[in-house]
Amino acid sequence: MGKKSVQEWADDVVKNDEIDRYLDSGKDFIDHEAIESHLSQNQNPDKIKIRDIIQKSLSIQRLDPDETAALLHVRDKELREEMAAAALEVKRKVYDNRIVIFAPLYCSNVCVNNCLYCGFRKDNTHEKRRVLTPDEVRKEAQALVKMGHKRLIAVYGEHPLSDADYMAETIKAIYEVNEKTRKGTGSIRRVNVNAAPLSIEDFKKLWKAGIGTFQVFQETYHRPTYQKMHPTGPKSDYRWRLYTHHRAMEAGIDDVAIGALFGLYRWRYDVMGLLYHAIDLEEKFDGIGPHTVSFPRLMPADNAPYSEHTEHLVSDDDFKHLVTVLRLSIPYTGMIITARERPELRKEVIKLGCTQTDASTRIGLGAYSEQYDRQEKDRQQFVLGDTRELDDVVRELAELGMISSFCTAGYRCGRTGDKIMGLLKCGTEGKFCKLNAVLTFREWLDDFSSPETQKIGEALIKKEIDEIHKDPFFANNPLLKEFEEYYTRVSGGERDLFL
């Protein structure tokens, strides 16, 4: 048989039997009527009910759809402030004060789909198309390692030129990078992927290549809007996308990440969709919900008219509220705020319980190693709100009392999937993370920080170590001794030690 054309390849992507096996009596888990009914019955929630719901969340229990719908309709200023304070408290209980840092690495922008809001869509003839060679990807990773990054998310368009084999090859290329730094050496220790939905067989290829988390956003859970936004290509199949994470889990990737693109449809509806998604994953995979949830807002994209003219664009206030509600609804799930948002807003939203953010972000192909203008429209997917360097972001977080974590230990010690969920729910993972966050922050300060950031960072590390010594969890715990030994070794230039 000859080589398939691009169209034949695209027509062959969706495997219906890999959708049907997860349906319940032919139905998917997005129950439109139930969502609308929860939303309409909770338009004016009672104060006492809201305070009870906040308490439930503070005891680190996932909320029910009815409870989430009630939170989504809170307008009272005082209650909103209570919710915001509880969101931060929940995050502290589960994740302490650390923020995990990563950077996106765009590997390809060829695409067979036509998402109306995306600069990479097939019919956008303005876009300069490119598929980085594994060598070019390696160069990008080298540039990122030199900035101090340890964790990446590799991003791909959907196309036969950037299929699962290409993804596996580029993941391997990234892991091969090893660069000398000021005091030690640096490498990328975790490669996550954001790409189109794959089949179970293709997911196994990524698992073998050592993928961390597989991330895919449903964009909107409202099916008619989904169909309108994704007119052609494999992405037009709503259910193929809806069950992506189920297939990834079946293939052995037990860290999966969900998200919705806010601005396509009513934001309250899509928050409910994310909750239903988390619940279905927990139900089908022994309590393992999504590792993280993302809530990107629609940004202007070149030659993608829908990115700027939609009736559902989300205001800053509504955005902050929806992030708060998500934090309270799925208290043990990581939450990612990206450089799509402006620095001032990102700073506020981080305080609502986010656990991860990106820094020194560039979303053009080859943009880290080739040093062209970061906001060149025809080379990137959309326009970024925050292009600050990693050092600036780390310093700002430290000023807020938050420690930037470059830790990837959980994943490499097998603390993933059901194991990490159990540890997160009981707060133990936060303890390991605190120790590892300090170790990786020590490395980072010594290898990459500016003198200004170093000064603020040292004070923060000292405070963290004091807290560790005072925490009853570590008293008489052999972990403490081990930590102290590792801290001395890392300070002496040894790298990549973790507990």
Ligand code: SAM
């Ligand atoms: N092609 C894959 C897909 O669609 O799943 C993965 C890469 S795509 C570049 C990653 C995500 O970018 C999409 O899932 C979408 O949510 C987001 N995105 C696309 N256009 C955007 C825009 N104009 N503003 C903000 N985010 C956008």
Ligand code: SF4
């Ligand atoms: Fe392609 Fe993803 Fe952009 Fe859609 S969002 S056009 S699938 S790159």
